[in-house]
Amino acid sequence: MSPFLDLPPLSAAQFAAIEDRVAALLHTTADVIVTQGEALLPLEAAIRGAAHAGSTALNIVTGPYGQTFGNWLRSCGADVVDLAVPFDSAVRAEQVAEALRARPETDFVSLVHAEAATGNTNPVAEIAAVVRAHGALLMLDAVASVAAEPLLTDEWGVDLCVIGGQKAMGGPAGVSAVSVSDRAWERIAANPAAPRRSYLSLLDWKERWTDAGRTVLPHAPAQLEMLALDACLERIEADTLTATIARHRAAAAATRAGVRALGTLTPFVHQDRHAAPVATTLRTPPGLHAAELAARLDPALPVQSGGGALATGMLRVNHYGSAASLQSVQSVLTALAETLPGTTPEQATSAAAEAWTAALTTA
Numbered sequence: 001m002s003p004f005l006d007l008p009p010l011s012a013a014q015f016a017a018i019e020d021r022v023a024a025l026l027h028t029t030a031d032v033i034v035t036q037g038e039a040l041l042p043l044e045a046a047i048r049g050a051a052h053a054g055s056t057a058l059n060i061v062t063g064p065y066g067q068t069f070g071n072w073l074r075s076c077g078a079d080v081v082d083l084a085v086p087f088d089s090a091v092r093a094e095q096v097a098e099a100l101r102a103r104p105e106t107d108f109v110s111l112v113h114a115e116a117a118t119g120n121t122n123p124v125a126e127i128a129a130v131v132r133a134h135g136a137l138l139m140l141d142a143v144a145s146v147a148a149e150p151l152l153t154d155e156w157g158v159d160l161c162v163i164g165g166q167k168a169m170g171g172p173a174g175v176s177a178v179s180v181s182d183r184a185w186e187r188i189a190a191n192p193a194a195p196r197r198s199y200l201s202l203l204d205w206k207e208r209w210t211d212a213g214r215t216v217l218p219h220a221p222a223q224l225e226m227l228a229l230d231a232c233l234e235r236i237e238a239d240t241l242t243a244t245i246a247r248h249r250a251a252a253a254a255t256r257a258g259v260r261a262l263g264t265l266t267p268f269v270h271q272d273r274h275a276a277p278v279a280t281t282l283r284t285p286p287g288l289h290a291a292e293l294a295a296r297l298d299p300a301l302p303v304q305s306g307g308g309a310l311a312t313g314m315l316r317v318n319h320y321g322s323a324a325s326l327q328s329v330q331s332v333l334t335a336l337a338e339t340l341p342g343t344t345p346e347q348a349t350s351a352a353a354e355a356w357t358a359a360l361t362t363a
């Protein structure tokens with residue numbers, strides 16, 4: 001019989017224990033709410049909880065998700081300032097400071113930590129310090145950074161930190177979580193437009209679950225997703241978070257070094273320090289269509305073309321979970337060498353091995 005059928009319902013104690021494990025992963029003592037839906041659910045819930053007519057939001061756009069946040073903020077009636085930088089770079093803390101100085105009334109800042117779609121990562125520690133000094137609330141989309149790079153929610157002063165299970169965690173899609181600081185709770189509770197009696201309501205969860213002692217679940221838990229999330233957290237704890245992060249960092253470094261040795265393709269993100277450990281994006285030269293190139297590769301490889309307008313000129317190598325291994329990176333490089341005319345895999349795979357070792361020894 002299928003192990004997925006006739007499961008007993010997940011207990012409140014199990015659900016609470018999973019929240020505590022997520023809190024440890026995020027290095028936070030704040031409330032963590034595990035949400036049963038894709039990460040866009042807690043992201044929208046956080047924005048609709050905190051933003052309202054009369055608030056001024058600085059929305060930092062370093063990739064496609066920032067654009068979505070701006071639209072939600074505007075639909076809440078907030079006055080939105082978009083700070084956009086090219087998707088192949090990162091935003092600098094000085095740019096954020098300057099934008100806050102220009103609009104001192106800014107009370108909310110939204111930022112994506114790492115962008116899986118474009119392969120860049122932002123210096124959150126420095127940006128969060130600037131936001132904290134200004135006094136605004138900071139929402140961080142850490143879906144693509146959790147388990148791939150350090151994520152120090154409390155130390156950095158992140159008020160609303162959102163994660164999903166399916167990227168570097170190597171876990172299930174369709175479950176996500178958000179940590180909510182005391183400051184954020186105060187803001188949401190004081191917002192008359194914050195969703196109530198709604199699937200998007202963080203306040204409902206606080207009232208009916210967190211503050212009620214977490215003894216009775218307000219909804220039927222999605223036990224398959226929750227069991228998968230629990231197993232994924234257990235695996236990260238067994239491997240250690242430090243080792244998981246180091247593997248992702250090494251996989252990105254190895255991919256960048258291997259591709260440079262291969263020729264033809266170039267890293268999309270110019271500077272190594274702006275490259276996200278979760279996924280490496282590559283630029284194809286003019287005339288080489290990225291989606292057509294991706295279609296010629298073994299579909300089991302963690303490679304796809306960029307989304308939307310990026311499908312022509314961008315390839316994306318994912319290092320999600322178990323794909324953050326030297327073997328996976330070398331398989332991708334070998335497949336690319338076999339597909340691209342005039343390239344051979346040996347130099348690329350040995351450059352990758354060297355960069356992998358160097359990244360692990362400097363971790």
Ligand SMILES: *Cc1c(COP(=O)(O)O)cnc(C)c1O
Binds near residue numbers: 114173176
């Ligand atoms: C993947 C991703 C999301 C969306 O996650 P879903 O669970 O698919 O909603 C949001 N933000 C970033 C930065 C991502 O990489």
